Amino acid sequence: xxxxxxxxxxxxxxxxxxxxxxxxxxxxxxxxxxxxxxxxxxxxxxxxxxxxxxxxxxxxxxxxxxxxxxxxxxxxxxxxxxxxxxxxxxxxxxxxxxxxxxxxxxxxxxxxxxxxxxxxxxxxxxxxxxxxxxxxxxxxxxxxxxxxxxxxxxxxxxxxxxxxxxxxxxxxxxxxxxxxxxxxxxxxxxxxxxxxxxxxxxxxxxxxxxxxxxxxxxxxxxxxxxxxxxxxxxxxxxxxxxxxxxxxxxxxxxxxxxxxxxxxxxxxxxxxxxxxxxxxxxxxxxxxxxxxxxxxxxxxxxxxxxxxxxxxxxxxxxxxxxxxxxxxxxxxxxxxxxxxxxxxxxxxxxxxxxxxx
Numbered sequence: 250x251x252x253x254x255x256x257x258x259x260x261x262x263x264x265x266x267x268x269x270x271x272x273x274x275x276x277x278x279x280x281x282x283x284x285x286x287x288x289x290x291x292x293x294x295x296x297x298x299x300x301x302x303x304x305x306x307x308x309x310x311x312x313x314x315x316x317x318x319x320x321x322x323x324x325x326x327x328x329x330x331x332x333x334x335x336x337x338x339x340x341x342x343x344x345x346x347x348x349x350x351x352x353x354x355x356x357x358x359x360x361x362x363x364x365x366x367x368x369x370x371x372x373x374x375x376x377x378x379x380x381x382x383x384x385x386x387x388x389x390x391x392x393x394x395x396x397x398x399x400x401x402x403x404x405x406x407x408x409x410x411x412x413x414x415x416x417x418x419x420x421x422x423x424x425x426x427x428x429x430x431x432x433x434x435x436x437x438x439x440x441x442x443x444x445x446x447x448x449x450x451x452x453x454x455x456x457x458x459x460x461x462x463x464x465x466x467x468x469x470x471x472x473x474x475x476x477x478x479x480x481x482x483x484x485x486x487x488x489x490x491x492x493x494x495x496x497x498x499x500x501x502x503x504x505x506x507x508x509x510x511x512x513x514x515x516x517x518x519x520x521x522x523x524x525x526x527x528x529x530x531x532x533x534x535x536x537x538x539x540x541x542x543x544x545x546x547x548x549x550x551x552x553x554x555x556x557x558x559x560x561x562x563x564x565x566x567x568x569x570x571x572x573x574x575x576x577x578x579x580x581x582x583x584x585x586x587x588x589x590x591x592x593x594x595x596x597x598x599x600x601x602x603x604x605x606x
Contacts, residue, residue: 312345313562316372318364318386320379320507322354326533327378330551334376334398337555343562353382355483355511357453360385368393374558377420379507380456387418394567396420398554399547401456401505416568419557421550423505423530424460425574430467432502432543435580436528437473438595439541440499445474447493447501451508452481460504475502483512490523500526503534513537521589535581535605540590545575581605 315338321327331350338346349370351363364385367375375393377383380400387395397420436446448464450457461477468475476496478489493501501520503509509516510531517538520527529535530544557570585606587594 312347313343313374314347314349314370314372315558316367316370316375317348317350318360318367318375318377318382319350319352320355320357320360320377320382321352321511323350323352324511330398330547333548334551334555337552338559341555341559343559353507355508357381357385357451357508361389364389374561376554376558379454379510380505381454381507383418383420384455391417393417394419394561396554396557396561396567397422397572398550399423399505399507401459416566419567419570419572421553421573421575423545423550423575424456424463425576428544428578429460429463429502430471431578432528433464433467433471433473433475435541435543435598436500436502436526437471438598439528439592440526443472444499445476445497447496447498448475448477448504449489449501449509450477450479450504451506452479454504454506454508457504457506464502464504480508483508483515486512486516486519490519490525493525494523498525500528500540503527503529503539505530510534513539517586521586524590526590526592532579532581535583535586538583538586540583540586540592541602542581543578545578549575549577579603 317331319327319331335346335348349367349372351367353359353363360382364375364382367386368390372393375386375390375395377386377395377397378399380397383395383397383400386393395418397418400420401422401424433446437444446468448461450461457479465475476498478493478501480486480489490501503516509529510533513529513534514537517527517534517540520539526541527534527539528541528543529539530542531547532542532544533547535542553573560570561567580602582594582598582602582604583606584594584604
């Protein structure tokens with residue numbers, strides 16, 4: 250029986266020899282990994298280890314190519330996050346890397362062709378930001394590892410574990426249990442108990458139905474009525490938020506999503522113009538004019554994503570890396586926006602929040 254030592258020795262010999270050995274059959278995959286098939290393998294485990302050994306060794310011979318599929322636009326804050334990701338990956342020992350960035354500019358219909366483009370370029374790993382980007386990458390390939398820096402995986406059929414069609418997807422999920430209830434409670438405290446609220450959803454985002462389900466479930470014990478409003482593009486902000494105002498609503502929760510993040514400044518301005526209080530998933534929304542945010546610090550997502558990519562480049566399978574969830578959260582209030590909405594911030598919220606403006 251071939252031992253692991255034998256396999257690794259043979260891997261070294263084959264990589265050094267440019268000829269195609271007649272005793273083996275080579276198969277090139279879209280991630281430039283050479284899998285060598287034994288005509289009569291002694292064990293499946295040995296063959297799998299052999300393929301993994303060749304993957305890592307071949308990658309050591311050249312730079313790893315990382316494809317970034319981003320739902321949002323390359324604004325300064327997004328660029329800073331990707332710079333953090335690259336720096337963390339380098340600190341983990343991955344110094345020989347090349348990057349291919351593709352930006353959808355908040356237009357989710359662009360993601361599928363951009364994902365296909367990254368596959369044609371032969372990237373070793375795809376890193377995605379936003380659930381639509383992760384979904385597009387998952388549909389485009391079942392071979393190339395996909396790591397979500399941001400997005401919602403659990404409950405969106407993006408990750409079902411090893412042996413499933415999407416076993417190549419892992420990363421960090423942005424909708425952990427309890428966060429929807431917390432956002433509703435904070436928003437109701439701000440605008441008054443018993444006030445009906447809304448959830449702003451994106452029709453192009455696979456996580457929005459899950460966010461709606463989680464929010465409605467969280468609203469029941471709080472005695473809050475929640476109505477859902479849907480958009481397909483940022484051009485509909487004005488119409489949809491005016492409809493919220495006409496329906497007598499005073500505030501809404503922003504569902505997680507790259508479209509909303511990319512257009513967060515416009516969203517904040519239109520919300521203020523319609524007299525609507527907002528609570529959103531990321532601190533950056535509040536910095537761009539939305540009233541409140543409650544969510545995990547986004548920089549931690551990119552650090553964790555770099556860790557996952559580093560492990561995958563060393564041969565760990567995505568299915569062996571559990572989808573992670575945040576455990577620390579920021580609560581931020583924009584005091585300038587509160588003043589514009591003529592809201593007096595309750596002392597109990599001021600005691601918990603970071604304030605800006």
